[in-house]
Amino acid sequence: MKQAGTPPEGKWTGPSHAGVKAPEPILLADPARRFAATAQRLERLADGHPLEAWLRFMAALADAQHTVATTLAPAATLSPAQVMQAVEARLPPLAADGHRRDASWSDGLALLLELVDDGQLPPAAQQAMEQLRSSDAASLEKLADRFLRGGLSATDAAAAVYVAAALQVYFTCSAARLDAADLRLLEERELCPCCGSPSVAGVITATGVTPGTRYLYCSLCSTAWNHTRAVCITCGGTRRLSLQAIEGDPGVVKAETCGDCHTYAKLLYQLQDTQVDPYADDLASLGLDLLVAEAGFARHAPNPLLLVGDEDSVAG
Structure with a gap:
């Protein structure tokens, strides 16, 4: 996944003259709503859709993400000094390809697999989940790194969809702990x-x-x-x-x-x-x-x- 380069020196503030209101430059997600909204929308869009079965699976995956986000809430907590240091270095504070992940993300993955596995998924999906359950922490971290840095192989695909979903929860919960006013x-x-x-x-x-x-x-x-x-x-x-x-x-x-x-x-x-x-x-x-x-x-x-x-x- 492509990562960020150098941001401008100052924060964007929008028009300053009277009578003009600028849009908020940055909006952080609410983990309590983000994945639930996606799940509900997918269920609605699935009705009569040519890819109905797949969209309903993705809705179930989003619903599992919601449960992980609102119960386990895996996340990293950055100090104000860490955020300031990253911003001053012209870097996003949670840079996906450089952030040292908290181990809680893999706990979120384990819970996600438990929630999604209803025993009725096709063999390829079942095999992928078993592969993840039997992987040690180092192997999971390497798979996450390959996903975040764009180095996935074809053999990673079925398992990595669940890793991607778990990382979405982790990074969303982590971002929600920041203050948008501190970002640039x-x-x-x-x-x-x-x-x-x-x-x-x-x-x-x-x-x-x-x-x-x-x-x-x-x-x-x-x-x-x-x-x-x-x-x-x-x-x-x-x-x-x-x-x-x-x-x-x-x-x-x-x-x-x-x-x-x-x-x-x-x-x-x-x-x-x-x-x-x-x-x-x-x-x-x-x-x-x-x-x-x-x-x-x-x-x-x-x-x-x-x-x-x-x-x-x-x-x-």
Whole structure:
């Protein structure tokens, strides 16, 4: 997963003149709501969907994440000095590829496996879970490192989907212990200011102080941060952007494609559906990914759960 570079010297504060309210630059997720909202949205989107069985499995996985986040709550606690040191060094304080993880993340993984294993999953999924249960701590840490640093092999895929889910809980709970006011937007604005990971999707708000604002949602720690609209989040281009959607679709999810770098990022519109969830709606809109891929565009960054697994290996 691509990590962060050098952020600007000062914090972004938005317009300062009277009468103009700037959007909050950084919003930290609430672990008590994040995974429950995704699970509920996936259940709703699964009805009648061509990938219904897989979406229901992903809903069950998100529900298990919610239980881990609200009972065990695996997380690291950074001191104010550690946060300040990271920010002053132009680094995200929970940098995914450099953060020394607390051992509680693997306790979260163990509980997650227990919650997801209903005895009815296909053989590949059962085998993957047994592999994880029989792995020692060092092996699990190496697998987590390979996931976070983009070094997964094909043989890792089935097991790593559960590792990815456990790491999402760990980093979300860890980020929630920070103060957004202590963080700084990065110079590479497409990357999370908290952990340096790429976004999974963007949401165009319909409510709040500044409706119409775009927030990118971190694929790992669930932090949201403001990003200017009509700007490619990959290359910063503005001239050759266009929106793509599936014909006949209600317009909740669109792909913003860039003709300069030939990448795309998904946008979700709250005005069309106030219940949109960047994590659930991204999974349920794989048809849009296929559409824009066939047109020659590459996704700006993969969904980590799709990076390491597919519906055949988990849902049957």
